[in-house]
Amino acid sequence: MTTATQVDEYQLDALLDALKMDALKNIRRNLNLKNMSSLRKKELVQALTEHIPASVPERTKMMDLQQYTSIVALMTKSGIMPLEQIALEDVFYLSSIGYIHPSKQEDKPVVVMPTQVMKQFFSLDPKDVxxxxxxxxxxxxxxxxxxxxxxxxxxxxxxxxxxxxxxxxxxxxxxxxxxxxxxxxxxxxxxxxxxxxxxxxxxxxxxxxxxxxxxxxxxxxxxxxxxxNLNRYESFEKTEQMAEFNQFLQDTYSLEAAQVNELMEQFLYKVQFGHGLQDVVKWFGEKVELKTEKDFNAIVEQIAKVVNNTRLWVLKGFTPLELAPQLEGSENQAPVKNNKIPRNAPCPCGSGKKYKRCCMK
Structure with a gap:
């Protein structure tokens, strides 16, 4: 990693030369550059110094708004940006093709865009881009x-x-x-x-x-x-039932919003992969303390509401409620009933005991 004081010091050849051979080979592969596998480090640095800037016009044509916004932000800051201000996926990808490089400025982690790369971006017509x-x-x-x-x-x-x-x-x-x-x-x-x-x-x-x-x-x-207008950071479509369950978990179990969001995402993936009500309730029982019959019934009711209103992959994007008439008799995808757990039913924790002799106590 280099330490810099001025933008002019960020020349592509110097930044590449500071990398290990494996990193240089990775950039070559990611840029789909052929007939360079036998080059020594000095020769590979020289070749990449030429090919990385030359790849900018075509690569830019593939960028979406988030990606290009990160590029523009770097350009408006003279090619230097604190690491914390750029999305990690942008850091990983743009560094994997040699467009940005990790560095330090006043002992703080930054990413820098080489002068040659930045000049190429400046040369593009903004309207076309x-x-x-x-x-x-x-x-x-x-x-x-x-x-x-x-x-x-x-x-x-x-x-x-x-x-x-x-x-x-x-x-x-x-x-x-x-x-x-x-x-x-x-x-x-x-x-x-x-x-x-x-x-x-x-x-x-x-x-x-x-x-x-x-x-x-x-x-x-x-x-x-x-x-x-989809927000790709949201793994699932937000529903009224999810919001209600989210608030229920925060209020009932004094969980932080971040903890609840993580639980909800894991729960929804379990639903997408066909986990039944018993499995899901058992899983929640491992994450939060379900002490009483009231606790079990309350969380079962919340789970049922969410599942019945979630668009499922195995239903081609429909919710169980939307296809309820067609799903009668289908154990795996039928709407989930939120009836209270009978005293003599098998306990949802999976112990094999009756509910009244296990978690109901």
Whole structure:
């Protein structure tokens, strides 16, 4: 890591020379530079000093609004920004292609943009850049929306949805490249075997098998406003029931908002992966203390409300309540009933005992 006092000191060759060979090779791979694997360090530094700035025009055409905003922020601050003021995903990705470098200024961690890279960004036409950036932001939101609401989708469907929401045609090759670009940048989804897949799904076959039982059920049509204005930092669509449960957990168990948000996200992923009511209640019992029958019944009621109003991947984006007539008799996806736990029923904690002889005590 370098220590600098003036912007002029941030020359790309010097910054690259300070890196280890493995880091240089990683930049070469991320920029898809060929026929350089046999270069020695000095030769690789020289080659990267030429190719990194040259890649700016094409890379900029792939950026969405958040990414380009970070670039603009660096440019307006003469290429130096405190590390804490830039998103970590921007730090990881932009440093992986040599556009920014970690450094220190007055013993405080900063990131710096090499002079040669910054000059390339300044040379671009802002109007052309913003046209690409704004379009890319829409496509980015649509892709995040697809995996949020559906979990996964084949790439043909993805292309169709992008074109529908964007109201224009897109080239399949460009879209596939853009998906790969966003997957590398954000890591929220990945493409494999002709599918766009949520990052948490590693075994797709079980999901596909469940969907095969849905017959001719079409995917829930997400409104364009929800899709195009999606906040990608929210893993799930916010609902009134989620907000109520969130407040319930804070008030009942004196939990901090951050703790509750983490619990809610883990809980919702369990629901998406088909965990039943008993499993979820047992899991909550490990996180918060359920002392009485009243505690159990209260949290079961809250869980039931949330699950019944959550858009599920195995229901093609519908909620259990929206498909209630079609789900009768389906144990895994039917609406969850919030009846009180009978005294003689198996305890939700999974002990195998009757409720009255276990957690009800």
């Amino acid at each position: 913003m046209a690409d950036v704004n379009r890319n932001q829409k496509v980015s939101n649509i892709l995040f929306g697809i995996v949020r609401y559906y979990g996964f989708a084949d790439l043909a469907m993805v292309k169709q949805l992008v074109e529908t929401y964007l109201e224009e045609e897109v080239e399949a090759e460009w879209l596939n490249n853009y998906i790969s670009y966003l997957a590398d940048y954000y890591g929220m989804f990945y493409a494999k075997d002709g599918y766009l897949i949520h990052q948490t799904i590693r075994e797709l076959d079980s999901f596909k098998q469940v969907l095969e039982t849905r017959g001719d059920l079409k995917y829930y049509p997400i409104p364009a406003e929800s899709m195009l």
